[in-house]
Amino acid sequence: MNLPNWTREPLVHFAVMGAVLYVALTWGGTPPDPSSRVISVGAAEEEKIAESWTLTMGRSPTDAELDQAIDAFVREEVLYREALRLGFDEGDAIVRRRLVSKMDLSASLAAETADPTEEVLRAFLAENPELYADEASVNASVSFDQLLFSSEAEAHAALSRGAQRGEATSLPGSVTESIMRDVEARFGLQFAQGLRDLEPGLDWQGPLASGFGWHLVRLTSREVPEPNFETLQVSIANDWRSAQIKERKERAYETLRSAYRIDIDR
Amino acid sequence: MRKAWAAIACASILAIGVSACSDGESETSAEQAGDGTDTIELAEFPDRPYWGDTHLHTDNSVDAFGFGTRLGPEEALRFARGEEVTATTGAPTQLSRPLDFLVIADHSDALGATRRLYDAPRWYVNWVIGDETVLRWYDMMHESPEQSTRAIGELISAAAEDRVPEAMADPESAAEATKDIWNTQLSILDRYNEPGVFTALAGYEWTAMPNGNNLHRVVMFRDGSDKTRQTVPFPGLQTTAPQLWEYMKGYEEETGGRVLAIPHNPNLSNGLMFQMTMEDGSPMTPEYAALRAWAEPVIEATQIKGDSETHPYLSPNDEMASFGEKGWDFGNLSLSEKTDPSMYAGSYARSALLRGLTLEQQMGVNPYAFGMIGSTDSHTSLATGDEDNFWGKHTGNEQSYTERAMQGQNLGTREGRFGWHYLAGGYAAAWAKGNTRAEIFDAFARREVYATTGPRMTVRVFGGFGFTAADWDGNWVREGYTRGVPMGGELEDQGDAPSFLISAMKDPDGANLDRVQVIKGWLDASGVMQEQVYDVVWSDMDTRGRSGGRVAPVGDTVNRDDATYTNDIGAAELRTTWTDPDYRQGQRAFYYVRVLEIPTPRWTLFDAVRFGVTLSEEAMADAVAQERAYTSPIWLKTQS
Numbered sequence: 041m042n043l044p045n046w047t048r049e050p051l052v053h054f055a056v057m058g059a060v061l062y063v064a065l066t067w068g069g070t071p072p073d074p075s076s077r078v079i080s081v082g083a084a085e086e087e088k089i090a091e092s093w094t095l096t097m098g099r100s101p102t103d104a105e106l107d108q109a110i111d112a113f114v115r116e117e118v119l120y121r122e123a124l125r126l127g128f129d130e131g132d133a134i135v136r137r138r139l140v141s142k143m144d145l146s147a148s149l150a151a152e153t154a155d156p157t158e159e160v161l162r163a164f165l166a167e168n169p170e171l172y173a174d175e176a177s178v179n180a181s182v183s184f185d186q187l188l189f190s191s192e193a194e195a196h197a198a199l200s201r202g203a204q205r206g207e208a209t210s211l212p213g214s215v216t217e218s219i220m221r222d223v224e225a226r227f228g229l230q231f232a233q234g235l236r237d238l239e240p241g242l243d244w245q246g247p248l249a250s251g252f253g254w255h256l257v258r259l260t261s262r263e264v265p266e267p268n269f270e271t272l273q274v275s276i277a278n279d280w281r282s283a284q285i286k287e288r289k290e291r292a293y294e295t296l297r298s299a300y301r302i303d304i305d306r
Numbered sequence: 307m308r309k310a311w312a313a314i315a316c317a318s319i320l321a322i323g324v325s326a327c328s329d330g331e332s333e334t335s336a337e338q339a340g341d342g343t344d345t346i347e348l349a350e351f352p353d354r355p356y357w358g359d360t361h362l363h364t365d366n367s368v369d370a371f372g373f374g375t376r377l378g379p380e381e382a383l384r385f386a387r388g389e390e391v392t393a394t395t396g397a398p399t400q401l402s403r404p405l406d407f408l409v410i411a412d413h414s415d416a417l418g419a420t421r422r423l424y425d426a427p428r429w430y431v432n433w434v435i436g437d438e439t440v441l442r443w444y445d446m447m448h449e450s451p452e453q454s455t456r457a458i459g460e461l462i463s464a465a466a467e468d469r470v471p472e473a474m475a476d477p478e479s480a481a482e483a484t485k486d487i488w489n490t491q492l493s494i495l496d497r498y499n500e501p502g503v504f505t506a507l508a509g510y511e512w513t514a515m516p517n518g519n520n521l522h523r524v525v526m527f528r529d530g531s532d533k534t535r536q537t538v539p540f541p542g543l544q545t546t547a548p549q550l551w552e553y554m555k556g557y558e559e560e561t562g563g564r565v566l567a568i569p570h571n572p573n574l575s576n577g578l579m580f581q582m583t584m585e586d587g588s589p590m591t592p593e594y595a596a597l598r599a600w601a602e603p604v605i606e607a608t609q610i611k612g613d614s615e616t617h618p619y620l621s622p623n624d625e626m627a628s629f630g631e632k633g634w635d636f637g638n639l640s641l642s643e644k645t646d647p648s649m650y651a652g653s654y655a656r657s658a659l660l661r662g663l664t665l666e667q668q669m670g671v672n673p674y675a676f677g678m679i680g681s682t683d684s685h686t687s688l689a690t691g692d693e694d695n696f697w698g699k700h701t702g703n704e705q706s707y708t709e710r711a712m713q714g715q716n717l718g719t720r721e722g723r724f725g726w727h728y729l730a731g732g733y734a735a736a737w738a739k740g741n742t743r744a745e746i747f748d749a750f751a752r753r754e755v756y757a758t759t760g761p762r763m764t765v766r767v768f769g770g771f772g773f774t775a776a777d778w779d780g781n782w783v784r785e786g787y788t789r790g791v792p793m794g795g796e797l798e799d800q801g802d803a804p805s806f807l808i809s810a811m812k813d814p815d816g817a818n819l820d821r822v823q824v825i826k827g828w829l830d831a832s833g834v835m836q837e838q839v840y841d842v843v844w845s846d847m848d849t850r851g852r853s854g855g856r857v858a859p860v861g862d863t864v865n866r867d868d869a870t871y872t873n874d875i876g877a878a879e880l881r882t883t884w885t886d887p888d889y890r891q892g893q894r895a896f897y898y899v900r901v902l903e904i905p906t907p908r909w910t911l912f913d914a915v916r917f918g919v920t921l922s923e924e925a926m927a928d929a930v931a932q933e934r935a936y937t938s939p940i941w942l943k944t945q946s
Contacts, residue, residue, distance in 0.1 A: 093434070112433035190878075208778065209879055210766070210809040221404075221503070226354050226764070228814025229403065251814035252878040274338065274500050282384070 079117050081110055089113055156280050162269060164280045171279055172272055176264050177236060179271075180220045184235070185213060185258040187244075195247035195254035203244040203256045211252065217263075231255065334496040340530040341563075342742025345501035351787050352737035352754065356746060357762055358407035359386065359689035360509070360568060360734050361524050361606060361681035366487055367412040367511075370685035371420040372458030374451050374701035377687035379410050379491050383498040383506055386689045393688060393697060395706040403762070403815065405689060407505035407736070407746050410491065411524045414510045414539030415465070417484035420447070420458070437471045439464075455702045463640050465515065465543060485538050492531040499530075501742045508534045512550050512567070513542035518640030520574035521547060524606065524681075525554070528564035528747035536561050546585060548594065551601040566750060570606035570683065572658070573614040573631075574639040577649030580658035580674055582665065590665060595673035604750050607655045607678040607757045607936055608732040610699050615678075615900075615936055616656040619647045624839050625856065626823075626902060630759070632928060633727025641722055659939060660827045660835040663894045667829060677753030677794045677938025678898070680732020680760075691760040693933075694869075696730040696909035703728075708917035711910045711925060726925040730909045732759045735935075737766075737792065753794025756937040761813040767793045767899050769940035773805040775883045782807055793898075794938040803889035804942055808842065809881040810901045810935070818876025820845060820860040820902040820932060824884060828895035839900075842884045845877035862905045864930045869907040869915040876904040896939035903933045 081089075089109050093101045101109060123129065156164075165172065187206025189195035198206070206213075215223065224232040227250055234248035240259045247254035265271065337345045363370040364382045376394045377385075385391045388404025412418075423431065423440070424447050431444045446457035464470045492508055499506040509526040522542070527534050537560075540553045554565045572579035584590050607614050613630025621627040637644050651657040655678060662674030682689050685700035696705075703710040703725055710725040735756050736749040749755055756765055766783070770790025777785050786807050791797060797804055810822050821844035827837045841857045844850060850858045863872045886897070911929040914921050921929060 109433055112429060116429050116432070210764075210811055210881060211879075222354060224403070225357070225406075225762075226814070231814065251812055251816065251873075274334075274497070278380075278384070278497060282380070 076121075079114055081114065085113075086110065156277060158273075161273060161276045161280055164283070165269060165272065165276050168279070168283075169267075172267055172275070175272060175275070176267055178220055180262055180264045181217050182220060182223060182235065182259065182263075183214075183216045183218070183261045185260070186211070186215070187213070187256045188253050189247065189256070190253045192247055192249075192254045195256055199244055199247070199256055203258075206256070207253075209252065217261075227252075227255075235259065334493070334499075337501055338499045338530075339496040339532060341528055341744040341747075342499075342501040342505070342740075343744050345742060346740050348739040348745065350739075351783055352739050352749070352792075353783075354737075355735035355756075355762075355764055356406035356505075356738050356741050356749075357403075358405050358409070358505070358734050358736065358746070359681050359684075359691065359731075360409040360507075360526060360679065361411045361511070361570060361609065361683045362386070362408060362687065362689045363412055363511075363683070363685040364410060364687045365421055366418045366491070367685060368416040368418075368420045369413065369458045369462060370687075370700060371418075371424065372447060372454050372461065373685055374454060375686055376701075379494045379687075382410055382687040382689070383408060383494065385687065387498065387504050391688075393704055394686065394701045395704045397705065399688060399690075399695070399697065401690065402692065402695065404504070405733070406741050407507060408689060409507045409509040409524065409526050410495070411509045411511045411526075412491075413513045413542070414484070414525075415513055415541050415543050417510070417539060418487040424448070439471050451702060455700075463518070463642070465513070467518065467640075467642065468516070468544070470543060488538055489531075489535060492534050496531050499743065502740065505741050505743055505746050507743055507746065510539040511542075512540055512545075514545060514547065514550075515542075515639055516578075518638045518642035519576045519578045520571045520639040521569070521578060522571060523547070523550065523567040523569050523602070525550070525565060525567050526747070526750070528743055529561065530743065533561040533563040548585070548597065551597050554601055555597075564747060564751070566604070566747070567602050568604050568606050568679070568750075569602060570609060570681070571611055571614065571639070572605070572653050572655070573612050573617075573634050575653050576638045576643055576645050577652030580652045580654075580661055582652075582661060590669065590673065592669045592671045595665060595669055595671040598673040599671065599675055602676060603753050604677045604679055604755060604938070605655060605658075606681050606683075606732075606734075608680040608729065608759050609683040610728050610731045611683060612727070612729065613759070614654055616654045617650050620650050620654060620657050621837060621839075624837075626839075626900070626932070626934075629931060629934065630729050633723045637722065655936075656825065656827060656837060657835075659896050659898075660829075660837065663827065663829050663896070664833070664835060667833065667894060672941075675941060677750075677755050678757040678936045679734035679750075679755050680757035680936075681734055682731035684731060691731045691733045691758075693730045693760060693907060693909045694912050696728075696912070699728050705913075708913070709919055711913050711919060711921060724925070726910045726921065726928060728909075730760050732757055733762065735762070735765070753938040754792050756793060756935055758935040759933045761816045761903060761933050761935075763813050763816075763819065763901055763903070763935050764809075764811040765899060765901055765935050765937055766807075766809045767937050767940065768807040769795065769797055769804050769897065770806075771797075771800065771802050771804060773807050773883050773885075777807060777883065778881065782809075791940060793940060796941045796943050799891065799893070799942055799944050801891050803886045804897070804940075805883060805885040806897065806899075806940070807881075807883055808899055809879070810899075811879045812877075812903070817871065817903045817906045817933070818845065818873045818878060819880050820876055820904050821857060822880045822882070823900045823902070824897055825900055826886065826888075826895060826897050828893050830893075831890075838888070840884070843880045843882035845875065845880065860904050862930065864905055864907055864911075866911065866926075866929070867915070869911045871904070871906050873904070892944055893942070894944055895942040897942070898939040899935075899937040901935040905930050905932050 090101055090106055093109055187203055188209045189206055220232060231248055231250035238245050238259050240262050244256045244258050246256045248257055362382055365371045365375045365378050374394060381391045386405045386408040388401055390398050390400040393399050423444055431441050443457040446453040495506040495508055507526055509524055512523045512525055514521045537557050540550055557565050569579055584594055612634035616627050617631055618627045658674045662672040666672035682691055686697050688697045690697045698704045713725050715723050715725050736746050737754040738745040738749040768786030768790040808822060810819055812819050822842055824840045824842050830836050844857050861875045863874055908929050908931050910921060910925055913919055
C-alpha cells in the first residue's frame with residue numbers, strides 16, 4: 041500500500057490523533073468527566089465499541105461478544121476512573137515512560153519506511169560532509185611491500201642495510217590495490233594508522249608497529265577516491281534515515297513544547 | 307482467537323500511524339537487493355577471513371523485547387558495520403573494529419509479538435485475546451524491567467514445555483502476522499547490504515525445544531529479497547527438524563535460491579542434537595542422514611551460552627576441554643531436566659563428528675559432517691564478541707547493570723546459572739573470495755569457515771598428501787588449494803599419511819598465541835571411536851619442552867587488579883607442516899585445528915575492575931581464560 045507523503049508526517053499524525061481524541065471525548069455532546077460516577081453506554085457507545093471490535097477482528101461481533109466487550113469496557117472504565125481519582129497516573133514513572141515512548145515511536149516510525157529522492161540525499165551530503173570525511177580514507181586503495189621483524193632494532197638495522205629480507209611470516213609480502221578496510225582487517229588497526237601517515241614512494245619506510253612486530257614498508261601507490269555521490273548513496277540514504285528519525289522526534293517535541301511556558305529557577 | 311496476533315499487529319500499527327502498513331517494497335539498487343553475483347571483483351583464492359555474527363536478535367525477537375531491548379534491525383546493522391549507536395540502557399557504544407557480515411536471526415515464533423503485545427491497548431489484550439496468562443504477561447511487561455524479564459522467562463519455560471497459550475502458538479496466524487515484519491526486515495537488510503563492504507544476510511532462528519531441550523537452528527539465506535520475500539520464517543513450536551529441512555528444500559525448489567541451517571547450543575540439548583537414531587528413536591535411515599547433511603553443513607560451536615566443542619567427561623585427556631562449560635553442563639536450556647553424563651555424547655561437536663564416522667560406516671552417509679563457527683546469540687541488537695566490550699546476553703544484563711556478573715541469570719524463575727557463566731560470545735570467520743552474500747554463504751556451504759570465541763586470529767589449514775616444510779617458501783596458499791583441500795574439505799585415503807599446512811596468526815589487535823593443536827577423531831580397527839589431541843606447534847618451542855607428553859603451560863601475564871595482560875609470552879604467528887604419525891590405512895578420520903591464545907581477562911574481570919564489583923571465589927577463578935579458534939575439520943574418507 042503506497043500512501044502520499046503527507047500521511048507519513050508525524051505532525052499530521054498528531055493532528056489526526058488529536059482530532060480523534062477530541063471526537064471521542066465529545067461524543068454525545070457531554071465530555072466524560074473522570075470524576076463523574078456515571079458511565080452510560082447508549083446506542084452511540086455501543087456502536088463505537090462494535091466498530092472498534094470490527095476494526096481489529098475483521099468482522100462484526102456477535103451479540104454475546106458485544107455484551108462481553110461492553111462489560112469489559114465498563115470494567116476498564118470504572119478502574120481507569122478510580123485510578124485517576126487516586127492519582128495513580130501522576131508521579132508514576134512507568135506511566136510517564138510509557139506515554140513518552142509512545143509519542144517518540146509515533147514520530148520515528150514514519151521515517152523508517154520513507155524513501156528519499158536523490159535531491160534530498162545530495163542536499164544531505166552537502167550539509168554533512170564531515171560524515172563522509174573518513175569514507176575516502178577507508179576506501180583508499182593501496183599497493184605496498186612489507187618486511188616483518190620481531191624487534192624495532194632489527195627493523196632499523198635492516199633498513200640501513202637496504203631492507204633485503206624480513207622474517208618468515210604468513211602475512212603477504214606484497215599487497216596490490218587493496219582497500220584500506222582489508223588492510224586494517226589483515227594487519228590490524230595500529231599498522232593501518234601508521235600506513236595512513238606515510239607518503240607513497242619507492243623507498244623503504246618505517247618501521248611501523250603492529251601486533252605482529254615491526255614492518256618496513258614500501259608504499260608504492262595510494263589512490264584516494266574522490267568523494268562521489270553515487271558510491272556513497274547507500275550510506276547517505278541510511279544516514280539520512282537515521283537523522284530523520286532523530287529529527288522528527290525532536291521536531292515533534294519542539295512543536296509540542298512551543299505551546300508551553302517553561303520556568304526554570306537556576 | 308486464531309487471528310488475534312494478526313489483529314494485534316494491525317491494531318497497534320493503526321494506532322501508531324498508517325505509514326507502517328506499507329509492504330516495505332524495496333527501493334534499493336539491484337546490486338544491493340540481489341545475492342551479489344557479478345557485483346565486485348573476486349580474488350582468485352579466498353584471501354582473507356571475513357568476520358561476522360550469524361546469530362543476532364533484535365527487538366523483533368519475542369524474548370529480546372521482553373527483556374527490554376528497544377533497538378531494532380536498523381540499529382543492529384549500523385552497529386555491526388562499525389557505527390556508534392546508543393544501547394537500550396542509554397550509553398553510546400561501538401565495535402572497536404567493524405564486522406564484515408551479519409545475519410539477523412530473530413525467533414520465528416511470534417516474530418515481533420511481544421513488541422506488538424506491549425504496544426497493544428490493555429483492553430484489547432483483556433477482551434479480544436481473552437487469555438489470562440497472556441494478560442498477566444502483558445501486565446508484568448508494563449510493570450518493571452524485572453517483571454518483564456520474569457514474564458519472558460515464563461514464556462520460554464512455557465514454550466519449552468509446549469504449553470504456550472493458543473493465542474501465541476498458532477502457526478497460521480503467526481505467519482500472517484509476521485509476514486509484514488519479515489518483509490520490512492528484508493528491505494532494511496537490502497539497504498545495508500553493500501557488496502564488497504558489508505554483507506547483510508536474511509535469516510531467522512527456528513526455536514524448537516521439546517521439553518526444554520535445545521534443538522535450535524539459525525536459518526540463513528543466500529538470496530536477496532526478490533527470493534526471500536517468497537517465503538516466511540518457519541515456526542519452531544510444534545514442528546520438527548525434518549519438517550524444517552523439507553521447508554528449506556521447498557524454498558530452494560520454488561525460488562531457485564539457497565538456504566542452510568546452523569544448529570546451536572547442542573550443549574543444552576541433553577543429548578538430543580546429535581543422536582545415533584532418528585528423533586523418534588528408530589534406526590537412522592540414509593535418507594534422513596543425507597537430508598541433514600545437506601541442510602546443516604555448519605554448526606555454531608561457541609556462543610554466549612557456553613561452548614560446545616567438547617566436555618572433560620568426553621575428552622578426559624584433553625586438558626583444554628573445560629572452556630565455557632561451567633553453568634551450562636548440568637541441565638537443559640530451561641533447566642526443566644538435569645543432564646546425565648550419558649547424554650553428553652549427543653551434545654558436543656567432537657563426539658558428534660565421531661558419531662558421524664560410525665553412522666557413515668553403517669549407512670554410507672555421514673549426517674554429522676559439519677564445519678564449525680562461533681556467534682554471539684546476543685539479544686541486545688549489539689553483535690559484541692570482545693571481552694572488553696560485553697553488552698550482555700540481553701538488555702537485562704547490559705553494562706548499566708553493574709552487578710550482572712554475580713546475579714542469577716535463570717530467566718527469573720529458576721536457580722543455578724549466574725552472569726559470570728556467560729561467555730562474551732564468539733564470531734564466525736569465512737574464507738571467501740569477496741564480501742558478498744553469495745561468497746559468504748558459499749564459504750559456509752563448503753565449510754570453509756571457523757569458529758572463534760571472539761578474537762580475530764587468522765587460521766589457515768590445507769590437507770593433502772606430501773606437503774613439506776619447503777612449501778612455506780613458495781606461494782603456499784596456491785599450493786594448498788591446488789595440491790590439497792582447505793578446511794571443510796575431504797581427502798580420499800590412498801595409502802599414505804595425510805599432511806597438513808597449518809598457519810595461525812594472532813588477532814593483530816589482540817593477544818599472542820600459546821599453541822596450535824590438531825584434534826584427530828577416528829574409528830579404530832574394531833570400529834570404536836577414538837580421539838587424540840596433538841600439540842603441533844607452540845611458542846618458544848626450544849625452551850618450552852614437553853613433559854609427560856604435555857607441553858608446559860605458556861604462563862599467565864594477567865594482572866587481576868587492573869584487568870591487563872602483556873604479550874611478553876606467546877607468539878605472533880605459529881605455523882607448521884604436520885603429518886599424522888598414527889595413520890593406518892583404511893581408517894575413517896577427521897582432523898581439525900584448535901588455536902589457543904595466551905591467558906587474557908574475561909569480561910567478568912573487566913566488570914570487576916570497572917565497576918568495583920567483587921567476584922565470588924569461583925567466578926574469580928574463571929575470570930581469566932585462554933580464548934581459542936576451532937576450524938572446520940578435513941575428513942579422510944575411505945576409498946569408495
